[in-house]
Amino acid sequence: MSETSNLSSPADLLDLEFGEYDEKKSKYMTFKSGNEYFGLKIQYVNEIIQIQAITKVPETENYIKGLINLRGKIIPVIDVRLRFGQEAFEYNDRTCIIVLQVNSTMVGLIVEKIADVVEIKDNDILPPPTISRTDQVNRKYIYGIGKVGDTVKLLLDPDKLLSDTDLSSVEQVNMISEEE
Numbered sequence: 001m002s003e004t005s006n007l008s009s010p011a012d013l014l015d016l017e018f019g020e021y022d023e024k025k026s027k028y029m030t031f032k033s034g035n036e037y038f039g040l041k042i043q044y045v046n047e048i049i050q051i052q053a054i055t056k057v058p059e060t061e062n063y064i065k066g067l068i069n070l071r072g073k074i075i076p077v078i079d080v081r082l083r084f085g086q087e088a089f090e091y092n093d094r095t096c097i098i099v100l101q102v103n104s105t106m107v108g109l110i111v112e113k114i115a116d117v118v119e120i121k122d123n124d125i126l127p128p129p130t131i132s133r134t135d136q137v138n139r140k141y142i143y144g145i146g147k148v149g150d151t152v153k154l155l156l157d158p159d160k161l162l163s164d165t166d167l168s169s170v171e172q173v174n175m176i177s178e179e180e
Contacts, residue, residue, distance in 0.1 A: 026122070028146065029098065030115040030153050034086045037115055039146055039153040044100045048114060051095040068097070068108060075099060077108035083161060102158045118153070120146035125155065
């Protein structure tokens, strides 16, 4: 039985007790994007919120959906499917925003649905395969493949989800909102 099967909402996932930092570092928040399941180290996850009104920002990449106001803090949000070059999807009641701390910046990731919180030990993480140059480009956000039972989860490197240009734009927006 899944450790999240009795949770009433996605936000409840972060209320789980993880114990010491050493134990927490092997925990991953998993979510679905297209036909794939991805994992993020739980230490990067600040919270999970339901999809909400997003203010579009002109002249940004299509995967940067815009900004949200989360308790007075302005946070840029990225549509994970678009970031990975997948087809867009219509947001629904299962759509969530995972709020991450990337470097010194808060960023929201729009995902289709939260799957689970799983433990993946270091010896169950394999490097991503590199079959071709195209494959390397498509997998640049993935630092490993986690084995979970009979399935695999593609483990994301949150630092690589935003390009340097995206990060500087986001940091400018954050500095402006902090001055107000």
